[in-house]
Amino acid sequence: MKKGRRAFLESLAAAPLVPAALDSQAVPAPPPAAVPDSGPDAVAEALAEAVKRQFGAYLDADELQAVRKKLLRNVERAERLRKAARLGNADEPVGRFEAVPPATTGGRR
Amino acid sequence: MIGEEVLFQPIREIGAHLRAKRLSAVDLAEMSLRRLETIGPRLGAVVTVTRERALAQAHRANQELLAGKDRGPLHGIPYGAKDLLATRGLPTTWGAEPLRQQVFDFDATVVQRLEDAGAVLVAKLAMVELAGGLGYNNPDASFTGPGRTPWNLDHWSGGSSSGSGAAVAAGLVPFAIGSETSGSILSPAACCGVTGLRPTYGLVSRHGAMALAWTLDKLGPLARSADDCALVLSAIAGRDPEDPTTGAGFFHRDRPTKRGRPGQRFRVGVLRHATADTDPDVEARFREALSTLRDVADLEDDVALPDFPYREAVGVIIDAEGGAAFRDLIESGRVKQLRDPADRVGGYAMLMTRAADYVDAMRVRVAVRRDLDALLSRYDAVVAPARNRLAPPIGRDFDGPATPAPEAPRPPAVTQAGNLAGLPAIAMPIGFGRDRLPASIQLLGRAHSEETLVAVADAYQEMTNWHRQRPAV
Numbered sequence: 001m002k003k004g005r006r007a008f009l010e011s012l013a014a015a016p017l018v019p020a021a022l023d024s025q026a027v028p029a030p031p032p033a034a035v036p037d038s039g040p041d042a043v044a045e046a047l048a049e050a051v052k053r054q055f056g057a058y059l060d061a062d063e064l065q066a067v068r069k070k071l072l073r074n075v076e077r078a079e080r081l082r083k084a085a086r087l088g089n090a091d092e093p094v095g096r097f098e099a100v101p102p103a104t105t106g107g108r109r
Numbered sequence: 110m111i112g113e114e115v116l117f118q119p120i121r122e123i124g125a126h127l128r129a130k131r132l133s134a135v136d137l138a139e140m141s142l143r144r145l146e147t148i149g150p151r152l153g154a155v156v157t158v159t160r161e162r163a164l165a166q167a168h169r170a171n172q173e174l175l176a177g178k179d180r181g182p183l184h185g186i187p188y189g190a191k192d193l194l195a196t197r198g199l200p201t202t203w204g205a206e207p208l209r210q211q212v213f214d215f216d217a218t219v220v221q222r223l224e225d226a227g228a229v230l231v232a233k234l235a236m237v238e239l240a241g242g243l244g245y246n247n248p249d250a251s252f253t254g255p256g257r258t259p260w261n262l263d264h265w266s267g268g269s270s271s272g273s274g275a276a277v278a279a280g281l282v283p284f285a286i287g288s289e290t291s292g293s294i295l296s297p298a299a300c301c302g303v304t305g306l307r308p309t310y311g312l313v314s315r316h317g318a319m320a321l322a323w324t325l326d327k328l329g330p331l332a333r334s335a336d337d338c339a340l341v342l343s344a345i346a347g348r349d350p351e352d353p354t355t356g357a358g359f360f361h362r363d364r365p366t367k368r369g370r371p372g373q374r375f376r377v378g379v380l381r382h383a384t385a386d387t388d389p390d391v392e393a394r395f396r397e398a399l400s401t402l403r404d405v406a407d408l409e410d411d412v413a414l415p416d417f418p419y420r421e422a423v424g425v426i427i428d429a430e431g432g433a434a435f436r437d438l439i440e441s442g443r444v445k446q447l448r449d450p451a452d453r454v455g456g457y458a459m460l461m462t463r464a465a466d467y468v469d470a471m472r473v474r475v476a477v478r479r480d481l482d483a484l485l486s487r488y489d490a491v492v493a494p495a496r497n498r499l500a501p502p503i504g505r506d507f508d509g510p511a512t513p514a515p516e517a518p519r520p521p522a523v524t525q526a527g528n529l530a531g532l533p534a535i536a537m538p539i540g541f542g543r544d545r546l547p548a549s550i551q552l553l554g555r556a557h558s559e560e561t562l563v564a565v566a567d568a569y570q571e572m573t574n575w576h577r578q579r580p581a582v
Contacts, residue, residue, distance in 0.1 A: 051461060059454065059457065063453065074425075074461075077424055080418055081425060082469060085422075085472070085473045087472050091472045093468050094324070094471050094478070096354070
């Protein structure tokens with residue numbers, strides 16, 4: 001029988017409150033899947049694929065390879081930044097946004 | 110009779126010739142135009158010689174002086190503007206082939222202010238395409254070809270304000286305007302043996318200037334001396350409703366009081382590892398410069414920059430903001446027309462900068478600004494070589510094999526630190542290395558400490574004559 005939308009959502013809402021071991025209807029956990037590579041190489045590869053899909057018409061194979069290398073350097077650079085910066089949750093960025101617009105045109109042309 | 114050598118003289122002295130009627134502003138402009146047209150191309154320093162506009166401005170300057178109207182120290186003085194500053198009705202190419210036909214219908218605020226000060230625009234000067242924002246990797250990165258230092262035409266003039274540095278060094282103009290996002294005033298000042306002043310972020314309006322990275326971009330002068338730079342900065346600094354980052358002004362009408370007397374000596378910090386992984390000739394000149402500075406300053410050695418990932422943060426910010434600034438050029442494929450192969454592909458990687466990485470870099474800046482100010486509050490300036498290498502040769506990529514071992518000390522990332530925090534700096538010549546290539550020192554100070562930096566640099570230049578040297582071009 002098809003489950004109603006409300007009943008389905010209610011079952012989802014309740015789920016986190018039920019320890020899995022006490023849930024007689026708990027589905028056995030699937031066997032652990034291989035952990036995908038999430039290192040800088042994999043991230044750069046994924047970003048390079050995005051570049052290829054969006055801008056591949058402008059880039060030949062050598063240029064795509066150059067983009068991939070730069071992406072890898074960028075991802076590694078960002079990792080170094082995070083490790084060295086030691087930022088906490090409350091550390092805010094610099095910013096100039098103001099809700100009240102300036103009285104003049106206030107922009108660079 | 111006064112000849113073209115007058116273009117090498119300090120701005121105050123050129124002005125004295127004009128006011129004493131030993132020289133007319135028109136003759137002075139003609140000398141500058143002639144040198145721009147004959148020597149400029151050999152240096153790859155010039156995009157457009159603005160002859161018609163220059164002569165009109167020079168005639169007006171002359172007439173005003175004859176009528177007793179004096180607009181101040183820059184009245185009648187020729188100058189060049191980096192070709193990323195909008196100039197009404199003239200090409201403003203940003204150094205980039207796909208933008209060679211770009212023309213704006215207004216003047217950048219800096220150009221307007223210099224006109225108000227009586228200065229004469231004689232040229233739009235060459236620059237690295239898009240101010241190097243897309244990651245150029247070779248001196249040959251402009252449709253005008255590689256910029257060449259007048260001291261040795263086989264070597265680079267530095268970038269991205271390549272033409273601004275070379276034109277001043279070769280006496281084509283007494284001063285020029287450059288821009289700096291991360292090193293683009295200091296680098297050509299160093300490679301060309303001139304004085305460059307990077308102002309505090311927000312001191313000079315960027316209205317009408319090409320944007321590379323909104324939170325890093327600054328405009329400033331390159332000239333022969335610190336005093337000349339200060340005179341120019343006085344004319345261009347100050348609040349501009351068109352650039353909401355601008356605020357305080359800057360005034361430098363008179364020479365600063367020399368503070369070499371006992372009890373009023375400068376306090377200068379020498380940065381830790383300032384000469385690590387540094388060319389021996391640069392290191393030797395730097396040591397000599399420190400020795401000279403000791404006559405007017407108490408030097409404290411081994412001053413450590415606060416420990417932050419300066420290089421990384423600047424790189425992420427430039428990639429994120431530059432990717433957005435040039436998004437149209439990148440997404441349209443027009444970057445394929447750029448000169449340097451690295452610039453043709455760099456933008457695509459920039460567009461993939463992750464938002465969280467950018468925000469992290471902007472979060473780091475809060476602590477960087479705080480800790481650098483705490484350090485710099487103890488000194489009039491901290492110093493290091495402006496560049497740890499002499500000007501690189503033309504025809505060779507920058508990313509050569511010379512990489513220091515990871516455990517070896519690296520020179521402090523003082524240029525990136527200063528730019529990340531929006532702080533002022535001066536680079537000035539301190540002698541020469543092999544092949545007649547200039548070496549340079551940089552002085553970094555607290556926000557809005559330009560007057561103090563100028564005073565330190567001025568004191569050094571009163572004791573030396575490196576800034577008065579002339580290349581054989």
